Amino acid sequence: MDHTYIKEHNVVERYEMDKLTPAESACFEEHFVDCPECQSQLTTARDLRQALRAAATENGNLPGLKATSPRIGVPVSRLAAASSAACLVLLMVTVVFLVRETLHLQRQLSQANDASRALRQRYEAERQSNTERQQQPTQPGDQNDSASGLPVIASVFALDITRGDESGGSGPADRVVLSKSPQWVVLSLDLNGNHFQSYRATLAHSGGEALWKAGGLTPARTNTLGLTFPSGFFRQGDYFLTLEGQSRQGSYAVAGHYSFRVTIKP
Amino acid sequence: MEMTSVEGPPSRQTGPRELALRIQAGEPAAEAELFERYRRGVSTIVHRMVRDSCIADDLCQDTFRLVLEKVRRGELRDPQKLSGFICNIARYLAIEHLRQPRRTQPLKEPGLSVPDPKLDPLSTLIEREKMRAIRQVLQEMSLARDREVLRRFYLEEEAKESICADLALSSLQFNRVVFRARERFRELYQQGGKRQ
Numbered sequence: 001m002d003h004t005y006i007k008e009h010n011v012v013e014r015y016e017m018d019k020l021t022p023a024e025s026a027c028f029e030e031h032f033v034d035c036p037e038c039q040s041q042l043t044t045a046r047d048l049r050q051a052l053r054a055a056a057t058e059n060g061n062l063p064g065l066k067a068t069s070p071r072i073g074v075p076v077s078r079l080a081a082a083s084s085a086a087c088l089v090l091l092m093v094t095v096v097f098l099v100r101e102t103l104h105l106q107r108q109l110s111q112a113n114d115a116s117r118a119l120r121q122r123y124e125a126e127r128q129s130n131t132e133r134q135q136q137p138t139q140p141g142d143q144n145d146s147a148s149g150l151p152v153i154a155s156v157f158a159l160d161i162t163r164g165d166e167s168g169g170s171g172p173a174d175r176v177v178l179s180k181s182p183q184w185v186v187l188s189l190d191l192n193g194n195h196f197q198s199y200r201a202t203l204a205h206s207g208g209e210a211l212w213k214a215g216g217l218t219p220a221r222t223n224t225l226g227l228t229f230p231s232g233f234f235r236q237g238d239y240f241l242t243l244e245g246q247s248r249q250g251s252y253a254v255a256g257h258y259s260f261r262v263t264i265k266p
Numbered sequence: 267m268e269m270t271s272v273e274g275p276p277s278r279q280t281g282p283r284e285l286a287l288r289i290q291a292g293e294p295a296a297e298a299e300l301f302e303r304y305r306r307g308v309s310t311i312v313h314r315m316v317r318d319s320c321i322a323d324d325l326c327q328d329t330f331r332l333v334l335e336k337v338r339r340g341e342l343r344d345p346q347k348l349s350g351f352i353c354n355i356a357r358y359l360a361i362e363h364l365r366q367p368r369r370t371q372p373l374k375e376p377g378l379s380v381p382d383p384k385l386d387p388l389s390t391l392i393e394r395e396k397m398r399a400i401r402q403v404l405q406e407m408s409l410a411r412d413r414e415v416l417r418r419f420y421l422e423e424e425a426k427e428s429i430c431a432d433l434a435l436s437s438l439q440f441n442r443v444v445f446r447a448r449e450r451f452r453e454l455y456q457q458g459g460k461r462q
Contacts, residue, residue, distance in 0.1 A: 007441065008437070008441065010441065010444065013419070013444065019423070026353070026357075030350045030353050032310075033307030033308060033310075033311065033349050033352060033353050034304065034349045039307055040452075041448070044448050044451060044452040044455075045448060047455065048400065048420065048448055049421075050396065051396040051399065052400055052416065053420075054397060055397060055400050055401065055404075056417075056421055058397070
């Protein structure tokens with residue numbers, strides 16, 4: 001290894017930076033161990049590098065010593081331009097997105113305000129009507145059932161079990177006399193000593209046509225069973241009601257027959 | 267820390283071959299010449315490997331003792347290759363040292379005070395002088411491109427080819443920039459040393 005080669009290939013600096021191959025390094029050492037000039041250059045190169053490093057660390061604004069981003073084979077200016085363009089695009093996309101989002105939220109807010117206004121108006125109207133209703137004087141006959149419009153007071157008719165021969169002659173013994181005004185009609189059935197847990201009842205017209213049927217009926221403590229109908233359910237005529245009791249085994253047995261005549265007062 | 271002052275070149279009256287032959291002949295002056303001639307180079311090689319000045323000094327002494335013994339005994343087959351022989355022995359001893367388990371233990375006694383090398387006035391002075399020199403070198407560089415060459419080559423340790431390709435420099439231009447900076451730095455540093 002001679003000086004020309006050493007200078008041309010910056011061997012001194014590369015040795016100092018430990019960038020020579022082992023063979024190159026050994027070759028250079030063999031030369032410089034007996035070469036004061038190379039030894040001096042090596043010392044200077046080391047001092048220069050140390051000083052540059054210290055200067056860069058201590059004061060990064062020394063001319064030409066500003067730290068740069070890692071190189072990836074693209075010139076710094078081109079890299080910076082590409083980064084700036086990317087940042088600009090990103091910024092624009094963000095701004096567009098924010099504007100769209102703001103408009104959307106404003107629309108939603110407007111709709112919510114409209115809905116709120118409508119609800120407030122409706123509330124005010126209902127509150128006003130309630131107030132007016134409360135201020136009206138109480139009228140007689142206001143005891144109507146709110147659900148059906150029928151008076152709360154009901155007419156109760158007790159029905160006895162029909163014996164076998166009672167159906168002939170003048171017709172049913174029990175009479176149900178109703179007025180034209182709507183009311184509740186309670187048919188109170190005498191169970192005549194039956195003690196079933198529950199009953200089912202079938203109401204038929206005298207012609208045999210079944211009009212109404214209900215199950216799971218439980219008797220009162222007085223051993224009677226009450227069936228409630230709106231008076232409008234009945235027409236003038238004879239009716240026939242069959243009551244069946246459910247035994248503990250679940251089977252049904254006839255508990256009694258009831259017949260009655262409905263008369264509607266003019 | 268090694269001082270950067272440049273020593274005068276040792277006398278080159280004899281080449282390696284003659285020097286080795288004079289040592290073999292038992293000439294004490296030749297042995298002293300060998301030591302003076304190779305001391306700095308051997309120290310650099312050994313220090314670069316062990317990274318410790320005291321150990322490097324010891325290994326340097328061992329190297330010359332071993333070299334002289336071997337040369338006296340005629341174990342140097344080709345006297346022309348004296349430099350390579352010395353380098354090999356220096357590297358061998360440094361490697362042997364690195365292979366051995368550590369003979370020293372760190373001090374554990376909290377009461378013992380060890381001088382901080384950073385507070386050494388001479389070291390501080392030398393560092394300051396280097397900083398001054400490098401600042402001036404950089405300020406004197408009229409081209410930003412030259413400063414960039416220095417930064418990328420010495421600090422970022424980029425390959426010469428890459429820097430040349432990036433800055434459109436020829437190898438000769440690159441070498442010129444590095445050479446000028448290095449020489450100017452040495453000049454300024456030596457001037458500062460003389461002023462002190």
